[in-house]
Amino acid sequence: MGGGDKCLLPLAEGQVVLDEIVARLSGQVAYLALNANGNPARFGAWNLPVLSDEMADAGPLAGVLAAMGWAQGQGCDAVVTVAGDTPFFPGDLVARLAAGGGAVAFAATDRVHPVFALWDVALAPALRAALADGTRRVMAFATAQGAVEVVFQVTGAVDPFFNINTPDDLARARDLVAKGVQA
Numbered sequence: 274m275g276g277g278d279k280c281l282l283p284l285a286e287g288q289v290v291l292d293e294i295v296a297r298l299s300g301q302v303a304y305l306a307l308n309a310n311g312n313p314a315r316f317g318a319w320n321l322p323v324l325s326d327e328m329a330d331a332g333p334l335a336g337v338l339a340a341m342g343w344a345q346g347q348g349c350d351a352v353v354t355v356a357g358d359t360p361f362f363p364g365d366l367v368a369r370l371a372a373g374g375g376a377v378a379f380a381a382t383d384r385v386h387p388v389f390a391l392w393d394v395a396l397a398p399a400l401r402a403a404l405a406d407g408t409r410r411v412m413a414f415a416t417a418q419g420a421v422e423v424v425f426q427v428t429g430a431v432d433p434f435f436n437i438n439t440p441d442d443l444a445r446a447r448d449l450v451a452k453g454v455q456a
Contacts, residue, residue: 332411334409342397345394
């Protein structure tokens with residue numbers, strides 16, 4: 274997609290992917306924050322905390338660690354993570370992940386979607402240590418913590434975890450939004 278923030282791609286007139294993500298997630302959680310490195314001002318329109326990675330060059334797990342630290346400061350016991358390029362995730366994602374049990378619960382359809390997960394913030398020290406030891410793969414860390422999979426059936430016109438990776442994917446997402454399709 275040429276780099277940049279895929280969550281800022283236009284999805285519909287006056288709407289970017291992040292607008293859809295915020296709309297879907299805000300009713301499911303008590304607090305909402307973004308994990309992004311670089312200038313946080315690009316997300317100023319959303320009036321959300323922007324969390325930088327605690328450790329540089331540590332991949333998605335660094336974002337999970339940043340979220341855990343922030344969530345602990347808010348008095349939360351868990352964080353949910355979602356991808357910034359996936360606008361059709363389920364409206365009951367958090368409840369279903371929470372019902373899955375385990376210190377880490379991942380969403381799955383025909384495969385695991387490791388970015389869509391519920392993480393117990395008590396794992397922060399273990400995650401910090403794993404990152405310091407060189408762990409970068411989300412599944413490697415989560416599996417070591419006894420992660421569970423929560424299966425979501427694909428029942429609508431689109432896989433609820435369909436993500437935008439190519440210009441064709443973006444065109445498909447725009448078409449789905451224009452047709453009012455919900456996952």
